[in-house]
Amino acid sequence: xxxxxxxxxxxxxxxxxxxxxxxxxxxxxxxxxxxxxxxxxxxxxxxxxxxxxxxxxxxxxxxxxxxxxxxxxxxxxxxxxxxxxxxxxxxxxxxxxxxxxxxxxxxxxxxxxxxxxxxxxxxxxxxxxxxxxxxxxxxxxxxxxxxxxxxxxxxxxxxxxxxxxxxxxxxxxxxxxxxxxxxxxxxxxxxxxxxxxxxxxxxxxxxxxxxxxxxxxxxxxxxxxxxxxxxxxxxxxxxxxxxxxxxxxxxxxxxxxxxxxxxxxxxxxxxxxxxxxxxxxxxxxxxxxxxxxxxxxxxxxxxxxxxxxxxxxxxxxxxxxxxxxxxxxxxxx
Numbered sequence: 001x002x003x004x005x006x007x008x009x010x011x012x013x014x015x016x017x018x019x020x021x022x023x024x025x026x027x028x029x030x031x032x033x034x035x036x037x038x039x040x041x042x043x044x045x046x047x048x049x050x051x052x053x054x055x056x057x058x059x060x061x062x063x064x065x066x067x068x069x070x071x072x073x074x075x076x077x078x079x080x081x082x083x084x085x086x087x088x089x090x091x092x093x094x095x096x097x098x099x100x101x102x103x104x105x106x107x108x109x110x111x112x113x114x115x116x117x118x119x120x121x122x123x124x125x126x127x128x129x130x131x132x133x134x135x136x137x138x139x140x141x142x143x144x145x146x147x148x149x150x151x152x153x154x155x156x157x158x159x160x161x162x163x164x165x166x167x168x169x170x171x172x173x174x175x176x177x178x179x180x181x182x183x184x185x186x187x188x189x190x191x192x193x194x195x196x197x198x199x200x201x202x203x204x205x206x207x208x209x210x211x212x213x214x215x216x217x218x219x220x221x222x223x224x225x226x227x228x229x230x231x232x233x234x235x236x237x238x239x240x241x242x243x244x245x246x247x248x249x250x251x252x253x254x255x256x257x258x259x260x261x262x263x264x265x266x267x268x269x270x271x272x273x274x275x276x277x278x279x280x281x282x283x284x285x286x287x288x289x290x291x292x293x294x295x296x297x298x299x300x301x302x303x304x305x306x307x308x309x310x311x312x313x314x315x316x317x318x319x320x321x322x323x324x325x326x327x328x329x330x331x332x333x
Contacts, residue, residue: 026125044136055164059098063088075208082123087215089158090131097168098160100133110147131219170233170249179320184292188215198276221312233296237288255325261333
């Protein structure tokens with residue numbers, strides 16, 4: 001009787017171990033002073049510098065890349081989805097005004113393709129470096145029979161820190177404050193189930209460069225702005241987009257008016273709208289429409305905010321204002 005091994009069952013431990021050296025090299029690129037263990041430990045050790053904070057609060061977030069991965073499989077391009085993975089958590093953590101501490105990833109696949117996994121982890125490291133996170137560990141799971149050939153899934157977990165007195169939660173917003181919209185790189189990592197429903201496979205391939213543009217990381221720009229200007233609220237425009245995300249950062253008795261003609265909607269969104277015959281409300285609920293994050297500020301701080309953000313190559317537009325209402329968003333124009 002032929003002997004059965006783990007490898008013959010579809011799991012190649014040696015191939016996974018061979019990737020660890022690359023993972024360690026990429027992780028070292030993101031190392032910060034708080035890291036006190038090497039990648040490969042059973043648990044990652046990290047020592048935050050709590051002395052910098054009077055009342056430190058840890059902020060955490062976990063997320064994935066979603067069905068945007070289907071476009072990566074189709075185009076066989078995997079060097080940007082790791083950036084998306086970091087951005088999904090890092091941009092959420094930023095909404096509390098927190099700076100990044102560390103990040104861990106989880107990659108699961110039916111069969112390890114070394115070149116693909118290297119591209120993914122290289123992207124994760126690049127995202128961590130850009131957002132100020134140390135990549136302290138992760139898991140690569142080879143699970144034959146669970147995924148179609150060439151497919152994988154990604155998940156990530158990030159932790160940040162902020163002083164309680166500097167945490168941003170929207171409670172200081174006032175009627176008359178403005179909404180500053182930060183330009184996105186494209187659809188980021190949301191709405192891809194709709195996008196894949198709208199376009200044919202041939203069209204998805206044709207538009208793959210735009211559709212795979214990595215999610216922008218706003219950490220450095222917004223944290224730099226926070227040192228100079230009081231930011232009253234931050235919303236990451238992801239699933240639910242304008243109608244579901246922005247109401248989270250306004251107090252009772254207030255609402256937000258968004259003026260859709262105040263910025264230029266990128267062409268990829270217009271193609272999606274035309275091709276799918278999608279109405280405006282659905283578009284602004286499913287997709288970011290060219291605005292990846294919004295900030296609530298006092299009107300007097302607009303010019304300073306735009307200037308500081310532009311120093312970090314982030315273009316910003318005044319796209320709305322805070323008015324009386326019941327925590328709803330109205331899109332006008």
